[in-house]
Amino acid sequence: MSKRIDIVSLYPKDMNIYGDTGNVLTITRRLGLYGYEPCVHFVNQGDAWPEQVDMILGGGGQDTGQKKIIDDLFERADLLRGLVEDGMPMLMICGLYQLFGEYFETVDGTRLDGIGAIGAYTVGGDVRRIGNLVEHSEDFDDIIGYENHSGQTFLREGVEPLGKVGEGLGNNGEDGTEGARVHNMIGTYMHGSLLPKNPAISDFLIRTAVERRYGSFDLSAQTDEQRAELSQLDEYCAKAREVAVSRPR
Amino acid sequence: MFATVAIGRGVRHLARLTRHGGSALPGKVVERIDPGFLARTLAQLPYGVVLVSGTNGKTTTTRMVASMLSDLGLRVFTNPTGSNFTRGVVSALLTEVSLTGKLDADIAVLELDEAYAVHFVKQVRPKYSLLLNVMRDQLDRFGEIDNTARLLSHVAEATTGTVVLNREDPRIAALASKVPRGTSVRYFGLAKALKRFFPTDDEMNAAFEGDGKTADATTPSAGTATGADDTGAGTGAGTGADEHCADVTLVEVRDHAATFLMDGRNHDTDVKLEGVYNLYNAAAALSLVRAVAADVPETKMRGDADALIKAVSDVTPAFGRGEVIDVNGSPVELLLVKNPMGFRLSLASFAPQGCDTMIAINDEYADGRDMSWLWDVDFTSLRETGVAMVSGVRAWDMALRLGYEEVPVGTVDTDFDQAVTSFVTANPGKPKHMYCTYTAMLKARAVLGRITEVSDAGVGR
Numbered sequence: 002m003s004k005r006i007d008i009v010s011l012y013p014k015d016m017n018i019y020g021d022t023g024n025v026l027t028i029t030r031r032l033g034l035y036g037y038e039p040c041v042h043f044v045n046q047g048d049a050w051p052e053q054v055d056m057i058l059g060g061g062g063q064d065t066g067q068k069k070i071i072d073d074l075f076e077r078a079d080l081l082r083g084l085v086e087d088g089m090p091m092l093m094i095c096g097l098y099q100l101f102g103e104y105f106e107t108v109d110g111t112r113l114d115g116i117g118a119i120g121a122y123t124v125g126g127d128v129r130r131i132g133n134l135v136e137h138s139e140d141f142d143d144i145i146g147y148e149n150h151s152g153q154t155f156l157r158e159g160v161e162p163l164g165k166v167g168e169g170l171g172n173n174g175e176d177g178t179e180g181a182r183v184h185n186m187i188g189t190y191m192h193g194s195l196l197p198k199n200p201a202i203s204d205f206l207i208r209t210a211v212e213r214r215y216g217s218f219d220l221s222a223q224t225d226e227q228r229a230e231l232s233q234l235d236e237y238c239a240k241a242r243e244v245a246v247s248r249p250r
Numbered sequence: 251m252f253a254t255v256a257i258g259r260g261v262r263h264l265a266r267l268t269r270h271g272g273s274a275l276p277g278k279v280v281e282r283i284d285p286g287f288l289a290r291t292l293a294q295l296p297y298g299v300v301l302v303s304g305t306n307g308k309t310t311t312t313r314m315v316a317s318m319l320s321d322l323g324l325r326v327f328t329n330p331t332g333s334n335f336t337r338g339v340v341s342a343l344l345t346e347v348s349l350t351g352k353l354d355a356d357i358a359v360l361e362l363d364e365a366y367a368v369h370f371v372k373q374v375r376p377k378y379s380l381l382l383n384v385m386r387d388q389l390d391r392f393g394e395i396d397n398t399a400r401l402l403s404h405v406a407e408a409t410t411g412t413v414v415l416n417r418e419d420p421r422i423a424a425l426a427s428k429v430p431r432g433t434s435v436r437y438f439g440l441a442k443a444l445k446r447f448f449p450t451d452d453e454m455n456a457a458f459e460g461d462g463k464t465a466d467a468t469t470p471s472a473g474t475a476t477g478a479d480d481t482g483a484g485t486g487a488g489t490g491a492d493e494h495c496a497d498v499t500l501v502e503v504r505d506h507a508a509t510f511l512m513d514g515r516n517h518d519t520d521v522k523l524e525g526v527y528n529l530y531n532a533a534a535a536l537s538l539v540r541a542v543a544a545d546v547p548e549t550k551m552r553g554d555a556d557a558l559i560k561a562v563s564d565v566t567p568a569f570g571r572g573e574v575i576d577v578n579g580s581p582v583e584l585l586l587v588k589n590p591m592g593f594r595l596s597l598a599s600f601a602p603q604g605c606d607t608m609i610a611i612n613d614e615y616a617d618g619r620d621m622s623w624l625w626d627v628d629f630t631s632l633r634e635t636g637v638a639m640v641s642g643v644r645a646w647d648m649a650l651r652l653g654y655e656e657v658p659v660g661t662v663d664t665d666f667d668q669a670v671t672s673f674v675t676a677n678p679g680k681p682k683h684m685y686c687t688y689t690a691m692l693k694a695r696a697v698l699g700r701i702t703e704v705s706d707a708g709v710g711r
Binding site: 018019020021022023026027030063064065132133147149192193194197198233234237238240241243244245248249250 | 394395396613619620621622623624625626643644646647649650651653654655656662664
């Protein structure tokens, strides 16, 4: 009997853009190939929170999507903040990254409160930062993806970024940071989809989830066939990364 | 005027001599020296300007409208494929007008990219507009899809005669409220049974309802209904679309045949077009042509149902929209893919069984630099047959995508010429499907042109 891992896909109806489903697919498929049994819970507004949760994946959305989920997000704010503090592995992309921060102030000065799970705030900008992006991180090698946002996010002092980027790129185009890392939660502007081309991050989320639930990450249930399939995927991935870093922004 | 046309043509001639190739260069020069050229030239047209915009199907639908209107008796000016921006229209006009600036046509049918459509309507108010859909496409260029809908609302606001809207796309149907007083609205629509082929952008995500079990069970596979039109779930921006009576409804689709409902009567016809989405574009074109026919005297243009249906049956597929090229006895179907919905619809329309499949993904500016769209396409329908060849600049991204979807991948080859040649010459006689992004399609046609006869689809090779 393989060990089960429960994943919440948060607001997949309204916060799901630019291939965010690719992140969920990458986690479930890799878990399966490591010999674990993934189980995805799609949690939209008003849906019950599953009894067992080992990982949370959230995506980006348009302004309309953010408005639709904001009330529900506040209902769950204590729970989510607690889970971040507790070390739950999470990935929040773009729109949910912003809403996990303290607030978002639009260009006309309207303030939309976030849940404050990340010490960061975002202000609306006139410039949309769009393009291929490679960021550097000690924990995850080079992180390869694509950014597309006009909000400028600023991290509070002491908050770790996910990675370092060149001038004009990343969180705000000013301080060379991209994304944020709070315990085991990762917030980022990187699409790509992020996880398929960044297996170091995928495996960090997976390993953390498994270790928290079962004490240790073991590959005893993995078959040779699964190992071969995983290495095939990783070979495709290595080549895709090689090409991606050579492309214009 | 004489000077403008002469200079514009001179630049075009030079551009060709120097193999500059850019069809927009003469347009650029003319826009600078004579900013009124576009509006003044198009203002001569007795029946005005038709503007076609939206994410998917612009080229096909523009071609259909132009072909039908000219079949029915009008002299039509249209912009060639790939020049769907204002400057491209100016360049195209330069080749058509006389040196005194006279445009010898009754009506113009222009395809414009959403962003350029906004610039265009500031200069020229179209008499007719046809707004097809808003989908996730090249969001890196326009931002977000609600923003794209806003761009199209400027077109609706500027239209003086009739706006034709897609009843089944909530963001498009909602534009009816933007239509100025005195301008009429028509809708084209789908019979309920066909709606499952056309999930809206919102419905693509509506599959992620409730507490599903595994990722597998939740990926909406091609051709299965999301159920959203029956339950009302998932269409967040629902406008109660069925309340509007459609001017033209696509009722049924068969092999190279379709049924359209107009004025309460079903009309069956054979078609040369492939794929259910092209037939829905035909419904859009029919509705637009009916709007024109209502304004043009019968002596000038035939507008009866039989003539319209005949005109639909004569339309041929456009470049990369189900174009079939014979390579040593293998029919090779070229399918242009540029966004998740278009790719999904193509996969749903062309069953892979009994065929070899190739996918070529480039990421040049015209294709879109962002690869994340590949993760919004559902490839499960290719699991059974696999994909024989993957190529293009981003071949490895595509292979990775297919790998995660458990679709068997044959060869991955980033050498494009070699990939195309070996793919089309393998298994002689077996039909082939080639899914290509825009620039990959241009290259594929060039490679095929060296192997066999490829017609010039107005885009060069």
